[in-house]
Amino acid sequence: MKLFETVKEMGHEQVLFFQDKELNFKAIIALHDTSLGRAMGATRLFPYASEEDALQDVLRLSRGMTYKAACANIPVGGGKAVIIANPDQKTDKMLRAYGRFVDSLQGRFITGQDVNICPEDVQEMRRETRYVVGLTGKAGGPAPATALGVFLGIQAAVFFQFNKQDLNGLRVAVQGLGNVGGKLCDYLHRRGVKLFVTDLNHNRAEEIKQLYGAKVVEPEDIYSLDVDIFAPCAMGAILNSETIPLIQASIIAGCANNQLQDENIHSAMLKSKGIIYCPDYVINSGGLINVYHELTFSDEASYLKQIHSIYDTLLEIFTKSKAENITTQDASKRLAEERILKARKLAIAA
Ligand SMILES: NC(=O)C1=CN([C@@H]2O[C@H](COP(=O)(O)OP(=O)(O)OC[C@H]3O[C@@H](n4cnc5c(N)ncnc54)[C@H](O)[C@@H]3O)[C@@H](O)[C@H]2O)C=CC1
Numbered sequence: 001m002k003l004f005e006t007v008k009e010m011g012h013e014q015v016l017f018f019q020d021k022e023l024n025f026k027a028i029i030a031l032h033d034t035s036l037g038r039a040m041g042a043t044r045l046f047p048y049a050s051e052e053d054a055l056q057d058v059l060r061l062s063r064g065m066t067y068k069a070a071c072a073n074i075p076v077g078g079g080k081a082v083i084i085a086n087p088d089q090k091t092d093k094m095l096r097a098y099g100r101f102v103d104s105l106q107g108r109f110i111t112g113q114d115v116n117i118c119p120e121d122v123q124e125m126r127r128e129t130r131y132v133v134g135l136t137g138k139a140g141g142p143a144p145a146t147a148l149g150v151f152l153g154i155q156a157a158v159f160f161q162f163n164k165q166d167l168n169g170l171r172v173a174v175q176g177l178g179n180v181g182g183k184l185c186d187y188l189h190r191r192g193v194k195l196f197v198t199d200l201n202h203n204r205a206e207e208i209k210q211l212y213g214a215k216v217v218e219p220e221d222i223y224s225l226d227v228d229i230f231a232p233c234a235m236g237a238i239l240n241s242e243t244i245p246l247i248q249a250s251i252i253a254g255c256a257n258n259q260l261q262d263e264n265i266h267s268a269m270l271k272s273k274g275i276i277y278c279p280d281y282v283i284n285s286g287g288l289i290n291v292y293h294e295l296t297f298s299d300e301a302s303y304l305k306q307i308h309s310i311y312d313t314l315l316e317i318f319t320k321s322k323a324e325n326i327t328t329q330d331a332s333k334r335l336a337e338e339r340i341l342k343a344r345k346l347a348i349a350a
């Protein structure tokens with residue numbers, strides 16, 4: 001990878017590399033754009049196949065955070081971090097060393113939990129830095145808020161695509177039944193949705209079957225099901241040239257970050273199939289909203305109001321996409337870029 005060329009192309013301000021020689025692990029923090037405020041974004045721990053994969057992931061995730069904050073009207077910039085490690089290598093010592101790395105940025109980056117990091121891990125980082133969010137006893141893990149946002153996003157898409165106010169009787173396929181996907185199944189089940197689910201962890205899929213009467217399918221079969229909605233709630237890049245031709249759902253609405261393997265090619269493919277795609281960084285912004293409200297000590301009512309605005313923002317994006325004949329991805333990007341540009345102009349004028 002041509003490092004500076006890639007960073008320039010994606011518009012990052014700074015990328016920081018860390019290694020702990022004693023504990024033998026590596027981490028990367030990427031700060032994408034801080035026009036709206038200091039950077040926020042959770043930390044993911046993952047056994048990446050290569051350092052290049054880790055870098056690619058953190059660059060894409062942090063850029064997504066910039067757009068996420070702008071679309072949610074949250075005055076923070078976009079950042080994200082990855083720890084390159086196997087989940088069973090994770091120790092308190094490692095989390096504290098990572099906490100010192102975060103602390104060295106002196107608040108220019110505030111982090112929380114992503115895949116393979118739980119609230120207790122964030123608590124451990126907190127022993128070394130105050131620049132962490134999602135603490136037990138405060139906002140806690142962001143997953144319930146994210147799931148609520150995705151549920152509201154599904155309602156907005158169903159209203160736009162099917163002109164329906166309720167979800168009763170719809171068929172939804174959920175890929176990934178972790179912290180967010182599991183809670184989303186709960187919301188959907190309560191509204192009379194028929195669930196089709198999959199997870200690499202077979203026991204977890206069986207658990208969801210018992211709880212909500214879901215039909216369990218093999219991971220590779222989730223794309224081609226005859227359903228109304230597909231909810232990707234696992235990892236990124238699952239909307240690609242192999243999977244999109246298989247999809248029968250007419251709405252894609254899930255929490256996973258970076259769902260499109262290639263933003264331009266694959267969002268256009270979805271549009272040409274008549275599928276409404278809910279841009280991931282819009283529909284999954286509930287977690288960011290949750291931790292931001294922890295940071296600013298705001299009240300429950302303003303927090304809930306902001307989560308509920310995900311419904312309106314998505315309707316605005318769908319309407320813009322239809323009126324201007326552009327993809328929903330482009331419509332959301334334009335919305336975010338307008339807000340970022342406005343903030344930059346205000347900063348120059350001040
Ligand atoms: N937790 C949160 O508040 C937020 C999460 N996200 C994103 O949503 C996604 C899920 O987050 P969490 O639920 O917190 O993660 P999690 O780690 O709790 O759950 C992910 C689940 O997906 C399963 N999985 C992984 N690959 C799979 C595959 N190919 N097929 C089927 N299942 C697979 C895993 O076994 C696991 O059960 C991630 O991409 C994360 O970055 C985005 C915004 C906020």
Ligand SMILES: O=C(O)CCC(=O)C(=O)O
Pocket residue numbers: 040041042043068110111112113114133134142257284285287288291
């Ligand atoms: O949990 C956080 O720190 C912010 C949310 C986040 O990283 C995400 O939405 O991917």
